[in-house]
Amino acid sequence: MKGSLIIVGFFIAGTLCGVCLLIPADFITDSRISFYALCALMFCVGISIGNDPQTLKNFRSLNPRLVFLPVMTILGTLAGSAAVNLILTHRSLTDCLAVGSGFGYYSLSSIFITEYKGAELGTIALLANISREILTLLAAPLLAHWFGKLAPISAGGATSMDTTLPIITRTSGQQFVVVSIFHGFIVDFSVPFLVTLFCSL
Template sequence: MKGSLIIVGFFALGTVFGLSRVLPFDIAQTDVSFYALAALMFSVGVSVGSDPQTLKSFRSLNPRLVLLPVMTIAGTLTGSALISLLLTHRSLADCLAIGSGFGYYSLSSIFITEYRGAELGTIALLANISREILTLLAAPLLVRWFGNLAPISAGGATTMDTTLPVITRTAGQQFVVVSIFHGFIVDFSVPWLVTLFCSL
């Protein structure tokens, strides 16, 4: 949760800098966000490639649990599509793009800002941070009401990093591999799905 608050703090600081014109306006018109995105994608690749144990542990996974990330993706997109019916000022593609962040706010918000502008990118940032924070806070209730897989599905792409400790504590140590696998697959889908829906 500390990491989420730091990200929000930097976002707020950037907003203040932008409003007060402390930095030259030309910075916003350059490819800074593109290079930040490229660096972020590189760091994601390094983190996945540097931990071969994670990939090996996937082999011991129950085949039925392989469907969990698929159902998380399908459920999130279905919910986003239903929400678009209420948000008449937002298109279906916009809502699906935001939902496709699956809690991965740093990556998805940069993509959406690049394709659709800063306003929608900001909404994506806040929506995906909210998903992570709600998972962190509500994990015990999710386990009690819906079962051990509920906080994993709710956590989306964050289940292999920031929400993993609370999932382990509330769902049990036996769900660590499931949580990491789920986070890995959902995480991998983010750039593809966000790009797809932003292109529509």
């Protein structure tokens, strides 16, 4: 929750800087700041994955059937994003799918989408994916009670391996930690590929 509030705080601070013209608009639009930030972010993601060899070892002990959990999370999220397009008719299907493809990974997906589609859709992606994380943090106990122990993991999307992992552990049980990390790893890995795919269509 604290990480989400920090991201929202930076977003609000950036918005205020833009409104008050504290940073020249030409400096942002004409530079490659978002590209360099994206490269740095991808480098940090690679370090975090490569720095934890225990994660790869834990994957070997998983039930092979659980490989379908991240696949169903991805397909379900994309189906929901396509359904939203029926309501938001002013947005293209690919825009809705690109936003949904963030799977809660707001920092990476919003930078990608801003780079490809502009700041407006990037902001929508940021808010949509932050909302997914916050709703998972708040509703995990209800999801586990109503839909089963795997529901909070699926709802967490890419965040099930980091920010929502503690609440998933508390609500679903310690035995689902490896499943949650595996799920988050696979969904997390799919984000840059799917977001760039839908942004380029």
